[in-house]
Amino acid sequence: MTASNTPRQQVLVLYLDTSALDSRVVGWARYDGTGTTRPTTGDSDEPPYETGVAALEDGWRLFQAAQLIPPYPGTEHGTSFLKHEFFFEKLVGVG
Amino acid sequence: MARFVAHGFLRLDGIVPREMNEEAFGVFAAGLPVVPYGTPVPEAFPEGSFARRLVELPVVAGALESLVGPGPTVDHHFVHTREPREGSAQPLHADAIVDLRPDAFDVQLMYYPQEVTAEMGGTLIVPGSHLRRTNESDTGRYQNLRGQTRLTCPAGTVVLVHHGIWHGGRRNDSDTVRHMYKIRFNPTVPQVRLWDTADLDAPAVREELGRGFPWYEQATGRLEMYNRVQLWRSLSGDDAFDIGYWATRITNRPAQRSHA
Numbered sequence: 536m537t538a539s540n541t542p543r544q545q546v547l548v549l550y551l552d553t554s555a556l557d558s559r560v561v562g563w564a565r566y567d568g569t570g571t572t573r574p575t576t577g578d579s580d581e582p583p584y585e586t587g588v589a590a591l592e593d594g595w596r597l598f599q600a601a602q603l604i605p606p607y608p609g610t611e612h613g614t615s616f617l618k619h620e621f622f623f624e625k626l627v628g629v630g
Numbered sequence: 631m632a633r634f635v636a637h638g639f640l641r642l643d644g645i646v647p648r649e650m651n652e653e654a655f656g657v658f659a660a661g662l663p664v665v666p667y668g669t670p671v672p673e674a675f676p677e678g679s680f681a682r683r684l685v686e687l688p689v690v691a692g693a694l695e696s697l698v699g700p701g702p703t704v705d706h707h708f709v710h711t712r713e714p715r716e717g718s719a720q721p722l723h724a725d726a727i728v729d730l731r732p733d734a735f736d737v738q739l740m741y742y743p744q745e746v747t748a749e750m751g752g753t754l755i756v757p758g759s760h761l762r763r764t765n766e767s768d769t770g771r772y773q774n775l776r777g778q779t780r781l782t783c784p785a786g787t788v789v790l791v792h793h794g795i796w797h798g799g800r801r802n803d804s805d806t807v808r809h810m811y812k813i814r815f816n817p818t819v820p821q822v823r824l825w826d827t828a829d830l831d832a833p834a835v836r837e838e839l840g841r842g843f844p845w846y847e848q849a850t851g852r853l854e855m856y857n858r859v860q861l862w863r864s865l866s867g868d869d870a871f872d873i874g875y876w877a878t879r880i881t882n883r884p885a886q887r888s889h890a
Binding site for chain 2: 548550551552553558560561562563564565573574575576577578579580582612613614615616617618619
């Protein structure tokens with residue numbers, strides 16, 4: 536198999552309401568290894584799926600989930616990044 | 631003020647007169663004068679200059695005085711330009727660096743001299759993101775969040791944002807150059823009761839301060855309320871203020887009785 540016909544990875548990142556994969560999507564991002572689309576910041580107001588499980592049902596494969604990490608002492612009330620981040624992929628044939 | 635504390639920004643649609651909007655393009659093309667960091671407004675923007683007239687529009691001046699008080703200094707100013715069909719957007723970011731001040735904030739004025747359509751890729755703003763402690767574009771991975779604001783506005787619109795707001799210039803898919811003139815203001819007085827506080831105890835104030843946003847995670851959304859309470863206590867000078875019982879409950883530590 537040459538690089539030209541190696542399956543390409545499409546990546547979907549979903550940010551969920553809780554650490555449960557079947558909770559509501561609150562944020563999302565997409566990256567397309569096929570080069571056919573160029574998703575970017577602020578390009579849609581509606582999420583592609585309502586929950587993480589809905590993405591699984593549509594064929595996306597989960598390959599990373601955010602760990603549950605206790606806050607550092609003294610920062611328990613601080614807010615920062617979104618906590619419940621899930622990475623999904625699809626492999627797409629080309630050529 | 632409660633709306634600003636909850637949302638992290640204040641939007642003033644079409645408040646700059648048409649003649650000034652038309653004049654703005656020439657001012658931007660000529661280049662802005664260099665303003666050293668921390669220059670008082672009257673020195674930064676001489677009497678009669680475009681920027682001076684902009685910040686002295688009554689509605690702008692009133693909002694700025696309510697937010698940062700009298701005599702603010704100009705941190706910096708800059709014209710952001712998004713070229714036609716440039717193909718990319720700015721990553722979601724907060725300006726400067728992570729800012730830990732619990733009792734002070736800077737305000738950034740964003741001025742749009744022309745109508746901004748959806749195709750022109752107006753500024754993306756994430757309501758309620760200003761109290762998150764993140765550093766500049768480390769949030770760049772987040773492309774879209776529920777409840778985000780993709781700004782479209784009439785010419786002459788001014789948006790005043792808290793320094794911590796997550797935002798970014800969206801991709802310009804139109805054939806028109808888009809301009810946004812930004813001025814960052816630093817307060818020089820304590821930001822305590824600088825606005826008209828006649829309705830401080832109105833139910834609408836508490837209701838606004840308790841507002842949630844669709845992108846907040848269930849648990850972290852509660853921490854947002856807690857942090858908003860801390861900011862409001864600082865701004866209002868009311869150390870007992872609370873939304874619901876979030877801050878009061880977890881600071882209740884009855885003194886231990888003596889059994890001697």
